[in-house]
Amino acid sequence: MRALFVAGAHTDVGKTYVACALIAAARARGLSVEAFKPAVSGLDPADWGDSDPGRLLAALGRPLTQANLQAMSPLRFAAALSPPMAARREGQSLRLETLITLCDQARAQAHADLMLIEGAGGVMSPISEDATNLDLMVALGLPVVLVGGSYLGAISHTLTAAEVLRARGLKVAALVISQDADPAAPDFAETLADVRRFSSGARVIAAPRGGQDWASELL
Numbered sequence: 031m032r033a034l035f036v037a038g039a040h041t042d043v044g045k046t047y048v049a050c051a052l053i054a055a056a057r058a059r060g061l062s063v064e065a066f067k068p069a070v071s072g073l074d075p076a077d078w079g080d081s082d083p084g085r086l087l088a089a090l091g092r093p094l095t096q097a098n099l100q101a102m103s104p105l106r107f108a109a110a111l112s113p114p115m116a117a118r119r120e121g122q123s124l125r126l127e128t129l130i131t132l133c134d135q136a137r138a139q140a141h142a143d144l145m146l147i148e149g150a151g152g153v154m155s156p157i158s159e160d161a162t163n164l165d166l167m168v169a170l171g172l173p174v175v176l177v178g179g180s181y182l183g184a185i186s187h188t189l190t191a192a193e194v195l196r197a198r199g200l201k202v203a204a205l206v207i208s209q210d211a212d213p214a215a216p217d218f219a220e221t222l223a224d225v226r227r228f229s230s231g232a233r234v235i236a237a238p239r240g241g242q243d244w245a246s247e248l249l
Contacts, residue, residue: 033137033145034203034248035167039178039191040152044208046082048177048237049148050089051245056144057091059249064140065090067148068132069124069157070103071117072110082148104132112156126161130169144249147172153191164198173203175248177237180210180221189228196230204233204248211239 036052038045049065056063065086073081079094083103092098099106105124107116117124133147147170149155149163157163167174174195178188188205195202207225209218218238226234235247 031137031140031142031145033147033172035170035172035174036146036148037163037167037174037176037191037195038149038152039176039188040184041155043152043177043179043184044206044237045148045177046085047208048175048206048245049146050085051237051242052144052146052175052248053086053089054242055245055249059246061144061249062142063090063144063146064136064142065102065146065148066133066136066140067103067150068129068136069105069107069113069150071107071113071115071150073103073106073108075106075108086148105129113150114156114159124158126158126165126169129158129161129166133166133170152187153194164194167195167200168198171200173201175203175206177206177208178225179208180218181212181215184210185221185224185228188225192229192232202232204235205229206235206237206244206248208237209239 036045036049053063070082078084087098109116109119114124150157153164154162178184192202222236235244237244
């Protein structure tokens with residue numbers, strides 16, 4: 031089974047969008063897929079269809095049941111903050127060991143051609159009281175699909191995140207650059223060219239708005 035960690039160079043750059051596109055591309059090829067997002071915050075328990083776990087379940091073709099939600103994202107919090115901050119407001123304390131155990135269990139139970147694990151926030155965003163997303167990635171040791179944006183400043187965020195991943199011994203499977211919706215954002219093609227110029231040979235994939243054909247390049 032091939033496994034990938036989907037990480038973001040920043041918050042809200044399209045990690046779940048990329049994960050869902052990758053799931054769709056894999057299923058179109060007849061591959062079996064599993065996905066897991068261990069921790070999610072900002073989730074309304076009464077209306078979660080458009081949440082990250084809801085979108086992942088829909089991409090997998092699974093009903094939006096409580097059982098499937100629990101299997102996809104066992105650690106769920108209401109506040110739209112980092113997972114440890116949101117957990118504190120509910121009297122809980124997230125620990126890296128718990129996240130590692132949950133991810134290992136999800137991988138052990140997955141019988142699929144492709145397994146995706148999605149983080150929460152950016153590479154250096156806290157995901158527990160004692161760890162960042164980077165620490166979780168290092169513990170799992172999976173190749174990383176790093177999702178970056180094309181807003182002003184995104185090139186620096188993306189290249190910095192990629193360097194941090196490499197410095198910690200992680201393989202960058204690809205850099206996926208998601209096109210920004212803001213018409214005032216820097217030119218998308220020019221942004222891609224600059225990321226490629228300074229990406230130290232990493233594969234750079236364009237994810238333009240309005241199509242998902244690019245996702246097959248990740249398989």
